[in-house]
Amino acid sequence: MKIEYDYTFGLPRNIVWKYIKDEKVLRNSIQGCKSFRETSKGVYHSEMEIKIGPIQDLFTLEIRLDENKSASSFRLQVRGKGNVGEIAGKADLYLKDQQGTAKLNCKAEAEVTGALALAGQRVLEGGANQSLETFFQKVEKEIKRSLYYLKKKGR
Template sequence: MPRKIIWKYIKDEKVLGNAIPSCRSFVQTSTGLYQAEIEIILGPLKDGFAIEVKLEKEKIPSYFHLTLKGKGNLGEVNSEAELFLSDHQGSTQLSIQAEANVTGTLSGAAERVLNGGANKGIEKFFQSLEKEMKKNLYLLRKGRKV
């Protein structure tokens, strides 16, 4: 998929909300700032989290910095990521450098899960994101409102 299309949809609140696993709500509150409610399930632990997602330092259409801050009954999560989009053999390559800090009851369970499943979670998110983008493009081509 071309970089300019990915750039457009990677910041679309409807697309992002549908791509985030267990997302109850996802709303853009101002330019580059989103509020979300998600449900986190780690084995027997289940909790709702209020999340703030901030996209900044954009270099259209190739780079942005993302911060995520969330809080639930089981703890807090703070993370930062840099996302790089580049052209690669007729498609777009996405590279991510991320760091997360998890505190509270969640930290012990999350440490075990993240050590074995963080890459799978990120992979699942971007697979869902790609599916949402393709669905929106299909609807646009058919003349339907997205």
């Protein structure tokens, strides 16, 4: 399954770049996240509840963040297991300036097995697009919350 998704943050690219990889921002932005911790540089383990169509399960995930040399793109790699199947995927995220805002383009590929695969590509793609929309909205909210607290503390 391939997905391409665009999102525009109401924040400058350099601010989004700084916070989009922050453990706290990520933990608070992942829908259904039960746990999220960094186990080594750029490697996270997470438990999250996944709901796609009629399917609901708790997945254990390993998430790897491979940062490119430029401060505008990185790759996420995800592998996970649940009772209803397994998921493996990667997402390339690109950020660019767009008149004081950050335009994000996400190109993702995922392979699913088990009952997840039986759900059908249309259900999975619809669920994935909605999940991405929700995730990036929450990321933006978490970044703004972090900036507010920094400003309040006078930093």
